Amino acid sequence: MKLSATTAQNSFKYGWLMQKIWPYVKPYWFRILLGFLVAIPLGLLDGITAFALKPYMDYVIGGKACEFSLFSHHFAITSFQMSVILPVGVILFAAFQGILRYLNGYLSTWTSQRITNDVKFDLFEKLIHMHPQFFDENSSGIIISRYMNDPATASNGIVDQVKTITTSLFGALGLIAVMLYSSWQLAILGVIVLVGAFLPIALIRKKIKSASNKNMVIGGNITTNLNETYSGNKVMAAYELQERQNKYYKEQTWESFNVNMSLYKRAGWMSPIMYIIASFGIATVLGVGTYLINSGIMTAGSFASFVTSLLLLYKPVKTLGNTLTNIQTIFVALGRVFELFDLESEIKDAPNAKKLEGFNNSISFEHVSFGYDPEHPVLKNINLTVNKSESLAIVGNSGGGKSTLVNLIPRFYDIQSGSIKIDNIDIREYSISSLRKNISMVFQDNFLYSGTIKENIMMGNPNATEQELQTAVESAHLQDVLRELPDGIETMLGERGTTISGGQRQRVAIARAMLRNAPIVILDEATSALDNESEAIVQKAMDNLMQNRTVFIIAHRLSTIKNADRIAVINDGELAELGTHEELMNIEHGQYKALYEMQFKPQENAEALSV
DSSP: OOGGGOOOTTTTOHHHHHHHHHHHHGGGHHHHHHHHHHHHHHHHTTHHHHHHHHHIIIIIITTOOEEEEETTEEEEEOHHHHHHHHHHHHHHHHHHHHHHHHHHHHHHHHHHHHHHHHHHHHHHHHHHTSOHHHHHHSOHHHHHIIIIIHHHHHHHHHHHHHHHHHHHHHHHHHHHHHHHHHOHHHHHHHHHHHHHHHGGGGGGHHHHHHHHHHHHHHHHHHHHHHHHHHHTHHHHHHTTOHHHHHHHHHHHHHHHHHHHHHHHHHHTTHHHHHHHHHHHHHHHHHHHHHHHHHTTSSOHHHHHHHHHHHHHHHHHHHHHHHHHHHHHHHHHHHHHHHHHHTOOOSSOOOTTOBOOOOOSSEEEEEEEEEOSBTTBOSEEEEEEEEETTOEEEEEOSTTSSHHHHHHTTTTSSOOSEEEEEETTEEGGGBOHHHHHHTEEEEOSSOOOOSEEHHHHHHTTOTTOOHHHHHHHHHHTTOHHHHHHSTTGGGOEEOGGGTTSOHHHHHHHHHHHHHHHTOSEEEEESTTTTSOHHHHHHHHHHHHHHHTTSEEEEEOOOHHHHHHSSEEEEEETTEEEEEEOHHHHHTSTTOHHHHHIIIIIHHHHHHHHHHO
């Protein structure tokens, strides 16, 4: 499935999204609840300053004493006392609000990060079990964007934004309460203004979804470009492709810019509209407020408190507007994340899968057909049987299906028709894990992970003993290489193992395959990228690996092919010829004979001259 085609169809199905996110929220519900409980007073305290203006104007500026009764006791606070109490009270409330703000931020960050980690862990586990064709169809940039960036956008933001909504909502409610206390008539007017300010938000949901999806694809393409620039830096330098890469990068960056500006052109008018609505509201309040003061219905202090509340109300209303806009983006990311969870690898275990414990007789291909695109078959009706401990060399024209054939054995791909059997049991009836544990593979470009040489070899069998490790190293003719390295087998490798030569990388890979000690060995052009000297050493290591095992060899080296028990010629997806070197050479106008005359005979002559 191509991830770039995903459009987050469920982004605005809020019930579906909440149902999906709940298992990740549930373990931290207490801290989240505590954060919400802290957010409530944090918002309500916004109204304290506005509330304090009424007594300040009426009693401090007005020069009157504040008299009130409490529990049958009469109290009077002078104007001077009130002028000290109110400022000190505002400072204490601000300090208390600061403590709550810190607690709210800490709880929000902690829960967001934990939820993000849990989502990333589960997504990465899904990713590593996806079938190889999934990686063939999706660029590295799209995968990084979808599996790493989207979870951070979704999980990190959801708790934080909901808490921001809570704080802003209760901040607005607190200020509305002060407004109601000051003048219910003006408060009704203020609430109408508040509702009017929210109306534009509902109109831009689809625009945000569309822009977010486009940016996801563009961001993935940019990451792919950066990855290719890094991985292909030598080709870029050799063929002077810097301008090409730079051109692509600029085009993709400008495309992202245009998407964002297109969104802003449609959504950017929200803020001015909210300003205009607020301005109408404030102008109306000033007019009505003046009338109420002149009529003696409200005091100047009440009016000052109300106007301050109304002006302060704009901040939480604006925050709510921006937060609701942001949360739409988060919902789009959240929708994309949970669509990934619904993806299933096309290569999976059958119900009640059997465990493969080695094999006794043969591996057989029966009427096997396969194509990466079902409309364009790569292999066509292949029938072939390889007996235990037999070596089969596979040769043929480039793109004829040689690598595809061997990649079907460990179920990197599943065939479209026919069957591949081990001991007369279809490999799809075995568990994938047990099948692959019985196969060692050495590729043309073996991937070595960041870490030590020892760690890379031990990947073949993490439970191997030191003696088994040493035997594998010696069988791979790696001991001389290790002696030359300052840290020996503990030498750290750079990314993809680029700190050692190609031949050395191949020997590390062979040692890894040797340590696996699997009965089936697949060698996919393991020496084709090496010079003659490196190839000769690697060939010796491969000969050790092949002993007493069932081997499939895709090779270009004549001696490897001639020493195989049989040779299969695969051309244009079909098994053209099968037999020993001598048998195939005796076929008049045979394809192997033609291949030998064109490719292998000059090689044989060159080898003879070098001797």
